[in-house]
Structure formats: C-alpha cells, structure tokens
Amino acid sequence: MRIANTGETLREILNGHDSKRVLVPTMGALHEGHLVLMRSARNVAGPRGMVIVSIFVNPIQFDRAADLEAYPKPLEEDLAACEKEGVDVVFAPQTDAMYFADRSVTVTESLLSAGLCGATRPGHFDGVCTVVLKLFLISGCNAAVFGEKDFQQLAIIRRMIRDLDVPVKIIECPTVREHDGLAMSSRNVRLTSAQRADAPRIQRSLLAAAQCNDIPQILEIARAGIEASPLTCIDYLLLVDAETLQPATTLKRQAVLAVAVFYGDVRLIDHVII
Numbered sequence: 001m002r003i004a005n006t007g008e009t010l011r012e013i014l015n016g017h018d019s020k021r022v023l024v025p026t027m028g029a030l031h032e033g034h035l036v037l038m039r040s041a042r043n044v045a046g047p048r049g050m051v052i053v054s055i056f057v058n059p060i061q062f063d064r065a066a067d068l069e070a071y072p073k074p075l076e077e078d079l080a081a082c083e084k085e086g087v088d089v090v091f092a093p094q095t096d097a098m099y100f101a102d103r104s105v106t107v108t109e110s111l112l113s114a115g116l117c118g119a120t121r122p123g124h125f126d127g128v129c130t131v132v133l134k135l136f137l138i139s140g141c142n143a144a145v146f147g148e149k150d151f152q153q154l155a156i157i158r159r160m161i162r163d164l165d166v167p168v169k170i171i172e173c174p175t176v177r178e179h180d181g182l183a184m185s186s187r188n189v190r191l192t193s194a195q196r197a198d199a200p201r202i203q204r205s206l207l208a209a210a211q212c213n214d215i216p217q218i219l220e221i222a223r224a225g226i227e228a229s230p231l232t233c234i235d236y237l238l239l240v241d242a243e244t245l246q247p248a249t250t251l252k253r254q255a256v257l258a259v260a261v262f263y264g265d266v267r268l269i270d271h272v273i274i
C-alpha cells in the first residue's frame with residue numbers, strides 16, 4: 001500500500017495505471033461502515049484496478065470549530081485498517097496541501113442543500129462539494145463510493161455530477177449499524193457510556209414512527225421517542241420527499257424521515273425510508 005500526502009505524489013503513484021480507479025472519500029477514524037465502502041470499491045475496481053482511500057478532515061465543511069477540533073484523527077490505526085483491506089493507495093493530505101490560503105472558488109449546490117443538515121450547518125455542503133470535486137480531479141477516479149447514511153450528501157453529490165458533467169460513477173452502500181441499531185459513525189467514540197447506551201433510541205424511534213401512515217403522527221412518534229431521553233436534543237426532525245428533499249406532503253411518493261440529534265456536543269444523524 002502506498003501513501004500520498006500531496007496531489008502531486010498521488011498523481012505520480014497513479015501515473016501509468018490505466019486500470020479502473022475507484023475512490024473512497026473519508027474523514028478517517030475508520031469503522032466497519034468505511035470498510036464496507038472499501039470492499040465495494042474493490043468489487044468495482046477488480047483485482048487489477050486501483051482502490052484509493054482519501055483520509056482528510058476537511059476544515060471547510062465544519063460549521064463549528066469545536067467539532068473540527070474534537071474530530072478523532074487516529075491516522076496510524078486508519079492506515080493499518082486500509083492495509084488490511086487491501087487498499088492500493090491512501091491519500092492523506094494536510095490542509096495546506098489541499099487549500100491555498102487565499103482560495104476563492106467554491107462549489108455550491110443551491111437546491112437540495114437548503115434544508116436538513118444544510119439549514120442547520122451553514123456552508124457545510126459547499127465544503128463537501130468543493131472537497132469531493134477536488135478529490136475526484138486529483139485522483140482522476142472513474143468511480144467513487146459513498147454511504148447511504150449521509151443520504152442528503154449523496155443526493156447533492158449526484159446532482160453535482162449531473163449538473164457539472166463530472167465523469168465519475170457514483171456507487172452507494174447501505175448504512176452499517178452496531179448490533180443495537182445505532183448507525184456507525186466516527187463521532188460515536190465521543191459519546192459517554194450513558195449517551196452511547198441511550199443512542200439506539202434514535203433508530204428505534206424512527207422505525208416505530210415509520211409504521212404509521214399519517215405525516216403528523218409519524219413526526220410526533222419519532223419526536224416523542226427521541227425526546228423521552230433527557231440526554232437528547234433534536235437539531236432537526238423532518239419528513240422529506242426522497243427526490244426533492246422538500247418537506248413531504250403525501251405518503252404516495254417515497255419519503256425520508258431524517259433526524260439530527262445532539263448528545264451533548266456530539267451530533268448524530270440517521271434516517272429511515274418511508
């Protein structure tokens with residue numbers, strides 16, 4: 001496995017490899033959810049293709065400095081996990097290798113980003129689109145793998161690909177969960193043991209709500225289940241149309257019940273399809 005810290009080094013390593021290149025963009029602190037993405041990348045790349053994992057805690061997608069500061073960065077363990085998965089190249093740049101101090105170009109998606117995480121985390125998806133497009137260009141990948149866990153991010157990246165004619169195929173992987181149903185997240189390690197024990201209520205509440213067929217009732221059941229704990233604070237809870245991401249007005253079309261919940265200063269997201 002090779003490691004590149006700059007775009008130049010990554011291009012040198014990949015130079016001459018005409019086989020398929022599949023990118024898995026991550027912010028590190030790798031867990032089983034990320035490993036599933038890497039396996040899917042290998043499936044697509046084939047044994048002779050290149051699987052590239054990027055590990056970069058992208059500062060421009062963080063709306064809270066404290067969240068960026070507290071984000072776990074266990075690089076040595078991450079590299080070992082990538083090696084074990086048979087990754088060909090890890091791209092792990094520092095911030096100054098990704099951004100000029102006076103950078104002045106940003107990619108903005110302005111429709112699907114308006115609600116959900118985009119509404120409560122201003123600038124977040126501009127940061128995501130900008131870094132993802134840069135990673136596509138630096139790696140010259142033909143395909144890239146993303147988790148369905150971040151379904152709004154996935155929808156926005158698909159829109160960016162469509163609207164900017166980016167020649168990258170997007171591959172989607174289902175959400176990987178802990179045994180008790182909590183969606184795996186790099187932020188889970190920041191939960192106290194009491195918060196961690198409580199957190200499976202997020203998925204439980206969403207699944208209970210999904211049994212109903214009335215929009216106000218769905219929202220009420222999910223809210224009541226999550227707010228029954230004194231440890232939670234809901235950032236948003238919304239039922240949105242799966243395609244437009246606008247608030248759902250009917251259950252005749254596929255909808256997504258999505259939530260962001262704070263446990264202390266740790267923010268977790270989850271959703272169910274209805």
Ligand code: AMP
Nearest residue numbers: 026027028033146147149150175176184
């Ligand atoms: P992150 O490192 O959190 O930025 O995530 C990197 C990629 O891993 C994104 O495409 C996420 O959607 C995906 N991912 C994160 N957690 C999970 C999970 N529990 N299951 C599946 N994919 C995930």
